[in-house]
Amino acid sequence: MAYLLSAVDFQKMADYLYRKTGIFLEAEKHYEKVAKYIDARCAVIGADSFRKYFYALRFEDKSGDEFQALVNAITVNETYFYREKEQFEVLVERILPELHAKRPSHLPLRILSAPSSTGEEPYSIVLHILEEGKIVEERDIEIVGIDIDSTVIDKAKKGRFSERSVHAIPRPVLSKWFRAGKPGYDLIDDLIGTVDFRVANVFDRTQMRQLGKFDIIFSRNMLIYFDDASRKEVAMTFYDMLNPEGYVLLGHAEYMSRITSVFKAKKIDSTLIYQK
Numbered sequence: 084m085a086y087l088l089s090a091v092d093f094q095k096m097a098d099y100l101y102r103k104t105g106i107f108l109e110a111e112k113h114y115e116k117v118a119k120y121i122d123a124r125c126a127v128i129g130a131d132s133f134r135k136y137f138y139a140l141r142f143e144d145k146s147g148d149e150f151q152a153l154v155n156a157i158t159v160n161e162t163y164f165y166r167e168k169e170q171f172e173v174l175v176e177r178i179l180p181e182l183h184a185k186r187p188s189h190l191p192l193r194i195l196s197a198p199s200s201t202g203e204e205p206y207s208i209v210l211h212i213l214e215e216g217k218i219v220e221e222r223d224i225e226i227v228g229i230d231i232d233s234t235v236i237d238k239a240k241k242g243r244f245s246e247r248s249v250h251a252i253p254r255p256v257l258s259k260w261f262r263a264g265k266p267g268y269d270l271i272d273d274l275i276g277t278v279d280f281r282v283a284n285v286f287d288r289t290q291m292r293q294l295g296k297f298d299i300i301f302s303r304n305m306l307i308y309f310d311d312a313s314r315k316e317v318a319m320t321f322y323d324m325l326n327p328e329g330y331v332l333l334g335h336a337e338y339m340s341r342i343t344s345v346f347k348a349k350k351i352d353s354t355l356i357y358q359k
């Protein structure tokens with residue numbers, strides 16, 4: 084079947100998306116997905132060529148909805164609770180006690196999950212902090228979750244999760260903080276609202292500045308979708324957003340040493356963390 088999107092047009096789309104989001108699309112891997120999406124959108128908006136769709140996307144999309152729909156269709160949102168769980172253990176056993184001892188006691192400790200996808204990562208942070216139980220009695224902790232994809236942020240706010248998404252949570256923890264949903268699992272009401280979720284693009288300096296300063300930034304499994312220049316740009320944004328001696332945690336396949344040397348790498352057991 085012939086798509087409206089030619090190989091040359093694919094490159095135009097890829098360049099445009101890259102400039103706007105840092106997401107790096109490759110023809111061999113992504114052509115079919117993008118082409119199908121554009122055919123579907125053209126049918127909805129009554130465009131009979133890629134040129135018309137691309138014009139509408141760039142020059143007639145005053146609300147930003149067309150761009151948001153494209154981003155929502157392109158992103159890969161795979162996530163689950165307690166993914167790479169050693170990092171959450173290092174967070175509650177080492178990082179939070181260290182920063183709790185260092186920071187003036189009236190200040191909250193602020194943690195950013197960028198990207199949060201549907202919320203499993205920031206809520207895993209909440210669950211580990213609650214299960215640890217001591218620091219949260221002495222210190223306010225604020226957790227913010229951001230993602231460029233508005234559909235995942237809408238889902239995250241609802242606190243409803245599939246069986247697959249909660250599979251790695253130990254059963255006693257699951258039964259304490261969730262109730263059976265129809266289907267899946269719902270967070271108990273007291274936990275809804277413990278994470279401040281917002282739609283934001285890590286490349287949008289204004290949006291990122293508005294989030295304020297953080298003590299810890301989790302940025303796992305997003306940089307793999309970017310190229311080297313974009314990774315560096317985001318790493319430097321995180322550097323600026325961190326309080327002195329704050330930490331960044333990346334996904335297992337992501338290494339700060341390959342991106343920039345401004346952070347100090349520390350190894351705790353098998354977990355690498357990066358300090359400002």
Ligand SMILES: C[S@@+](CC[C@H](N)C(=O)[O-])C[C@H]1O[C@@H](n2cnc3c(N)ncnc32)[C@H](O)[C@@H]1O
Nearest residue numbers: 158160162198200230231232284285303304305
């Ligand atoms: C694979 S998920 C990772 C979720 C979670 N951190 C984890 O490790 O389980 C990647 C997320 O990055 C988000 N993303 C991609 N580009 C982004 C950008 N420029 N700004 C913010 N979020 C972005 C996607 O929408 C997607 O939800």
